[in-house]
Amino acid sequence: MHAINYDAPTTLDQAVSILKTHGENARPFCGGTDIIIQLRAGVRRTEHLVDVKKIKELQVLSFDAKKGLRLGAAVPCIEISESDVMRRHYPGLTEAAHLIGSLQIQNRASVGGNLCNGSPAADTTPALIVLGARARIVGPNGEREVPVEAFVVSPGRTVLKPGELLVELLVPAPAPHSSDAYLRFIPRNEMDIAVVGVGAAVTLDGDKVKAARIALAAVGPTPILASKAADAIIGMKLDDAALEAAGRAASAACSPIDDMRGTAEFRLHITAVLTRRVLSIAAERAKKN
């Protein structure tokens, strides 16, 4: 790896000040499970890493039945998968965090880092999008909030401007009779990059779908909010015909590529299959809430 400088500020103000001073040459650093590999391989270059793990706002994990979830950007995935509160209220986000890498990786990697890395295949990003999560960002010009579906702008690039940093993810409290789920397809049992990932959140009114969100990973240049796929089931009973319609609409929202993990045609097929399955799982969970 080329020479770098390293700082580990303990407050947001210090972090923003260091990031601002170094502008495009600096980058926030958290679990390091992507950026250290990228720096070594020369696919990203930065002169200055700003370790954000010592900033207390980034380590918050708190849930309130009215206000919802505050998930600090630096909270490691292991804390999410070991949290009963997360498992109960956000099972889809929890399962997405739980299937990232090995225990060694989950002890370091964070959901915030997964988002800031900007990969279209990030597992936790669709899981956040379906929950209506917003990203709270601070920077030299103050604070702003961005819906997670607008955070990644192209592969590896996000809305973060030089000097800015992701502080936390704000997730609304789940509505009554709602739940979420995340499924991905990989060619082996565990520990691979998604060929397709699908997240869904469903709110039921009796046996009909009152509200739904569906989001997709690894089937386009960024994570995708598939609004038309959700529209296809709103007001409907979640029977086979409705699931088929949602699957077709989800496939239609994709613009996948052929690569070593799968062809575009295969990805379109799998997107429809996973959409049907993940909606069924989310709906089953929602019935119990």
Next chain:
Amino acid sequence: MSKKTLVEATINGETVEFLCEPRQSLLETLRDVLELTGSKEGCLTGDCGACTVLVEGRPVCSCLMLGVEAQGKNITTVEGLATNGVLSVLQNKFLEHAALQCGICTPGFLISAKSLLDRNPKPTEHDVRYALAGNLCRCTGYDKIVKAVLDAAAAIRSQGEGKAAAR
């Protein structure tokens, strides 16, 4: 070249001060600066687990952590498993079960297995395989490693019972 940083950490129970460059991984620091060469370099991408060490009791890939991040942390490497030159129960069980061939992956497996047994004294085979899933071995086919860890768990439990009975 960026200037070296002074880092103070607890490694295998001893307070250690060392100098490292921010670009150096914890693995490089352990091996090249502190001469603790038990942790191995395999893939350098967090896939193989040969470099696994415990940081605050949690297994991490030391190739994906910077040496400077060790500041103030409590770190255990494979060198910390034996006591005064006497191998731990877990290490002895790896020998008894021939749970290694070339040995490159063994330090990482020992650390991941220790982390499991510290948390879960009575793991099932599934628990063992799950906890070791971040460690790759190209020689053994894993069965002997899994058996060694299960047997170590049983031996540690019976040791504990023996001690309890003696009291």
